[in-house]
Amino acid sequence: MESAMTKKVAITDLAKRAKVSVTTVSQILNGKDDRFSDKTVKRVHELQQEMGYVPDFNAQSLIRRSGRTIGVLVPNINNPFFSHFLRGIESVAMDNGYIPLIFGSNNNQKLESYYLFESIRRAADGMIIASAISDVSYIDNILNQNGIPYLLTDQAPVVAGDTIDANNYQGGQLLAAYLIKKGHQRVAVVTDRQPTLNLKQRLAGFLDTFKQHGFPISAAHVIETELTKLGGYHATEQALVDKPTAIFALNDEIAIGLYRGIHEAGLEIPKDVSIVGYDDIDLTEYIVPNLTTVHQPSFEMGTTAAKLILARIQDKDRAIQNVSLPINLVERESVRDLNFRN
């Protein structure tokens, strides 16, 4: 059994080397060093570095019942949108002495449950859930009963709670108005098979706007697939069936998959068909032609989520916060202006 245990450097080892008491070491390392000589303080800090002494966190967390940890559940760490979102969370967490426990659920319910339980076992102080949780009330029940606050970024909470919203309905409207202005009336949409609330709103804003302009989009032209490059690629054939002049991909990953499918079908973007995406991941500027899309502030969504959950951890009774972040349309080269067609 010995070999399976981690043998950490102990505070007693450090005290012995420094020839002072454990209490002295503890006080110096906790910043209460004004009662000791500069020489002693310096010596203790030097030895900490040299010996690699790190205070045992679990002893503290057992007393405080806090792991200074935020559990973060995202659907797909392979999507650049989420890696920027995670970086935003990381930066705020670090500034506050917390660390994010990052989990990619890959839309797998078994993994979701596993990670949820593991976060609680490890005394997570709060959770940020950006994953398409299959059963929100189950999550709500288990987290509430353990007194762990949580934030859902892409779904409606079971009861009133802090929310972040990036104006998805408006984003859908912007793209629809833009396409209509460019003369597009026959369009297809490629969306997720199991859309989260934010995706439903994005789609509704798009469909409502086309309908209001007298160009309703039939259900047959809303194709459901996986929210990935491969999903977009696989959906291409079906999206092209009725020869749309433009296709709205519900996120940029799907758009990149459509680019591949369209290229393989021997068609050209935007000459033969126009494409718009959503998110503004960095790849939109690398693919040819550059993708017209809606910019979401992914990093800022991460920092905001982290700030909200940390504030909620500190004060469970504070007023509920609903933060809305701005989005904007980024016009690039993937949409043809049909008003000037030959």
Next chain:
Amino acid sequence: MESAMTKKVAITDLAKRAKVSVTTVSQILNGKDDRFSDKTVKRVHELQQEMGYVPDFNAQSLIRRSGRTIGVLVPNINNPFFSHFLRGIESVAMDNGYIPLIFGSNNNQKLESYYLFESIRRAADGMIIASAISDVSYIDNILNQNGIPYLLTDQAPVVAGDTIDANNYQGGQLLAAYLIKKGHQRVAVVTDRQPTLNLKQRLAGFLDTFKQHGFPISAAHVIETELTKLGGYHATEQALVDKPTAIFALNDEIAIGLYRGIHEAGLEIPKDVSIVGYDDIDLTEYIVPNLTTVHQPSFEMGTTAAKLILARIQDKDRAIQNVSLPINLVERESVRDLNFRN
């Protein structure tokens, strides 16, 4: 202070509801349920689900001095190579009741140190370091003194230790031999400004092969940049200065950046210049033309790393393992055959 604490469901709450003793609940939840009635066992499990009771992990880990955690440090979670590598680690960790603590260091030394300390504080049982650690002997010192085994995937260990190698020297050779066979003699290389050991070997295999064939590549044609899409994009102008017929990008992300720069320069791949990459990330099949590259088994590298570190945690005295994983060249459409040029 009360509000800052997490109020977990306690085993006593569950015992009270189940009308049995705490010992009974504990034994049933630990699988020692053969001495109790089926009805009691069923009731306890049902209440665990309903009440959301999760055994307190920190109490256990304080005794065992183990967080059942593997700290994982990667340079860049935005690179799809690393997201697949992380998924490999995740899958093995989960099968063994561990979780990975995932950190993206972004080649930032301050973040590296922070995460290293936080991993130790949280009683990580082992660490997998795939990041370009600036000072390996510092890491070695601090982890060794805390009795935490670690695995470096892209760098040489300070002392003999478990290693994973994906034949980087051979990968460089394969690409060079392929380009030479296609008639390329004047090539440029775009690599990392602070290359890890694996990148150095990859580059050496490439340069040695060209030299052996009588086409030495001068230092001026080895351009150093960041190992990202943006780094490749920024390096394009310099890479094109002496009109190479082909460019070797040390990873696929750099290659994607070169694609953008070359397109903006009004040149065509592979007609005007050929490109080869390294890693075989999924994007290589989405960009046009599809990228010729070396396939690295990223997921398998993750599972192997996790298996090695778990075995080392279980038995610190086991024989040192050196695992070598196979790679292969994936021929796509980004290299022109100059033997058939008009």
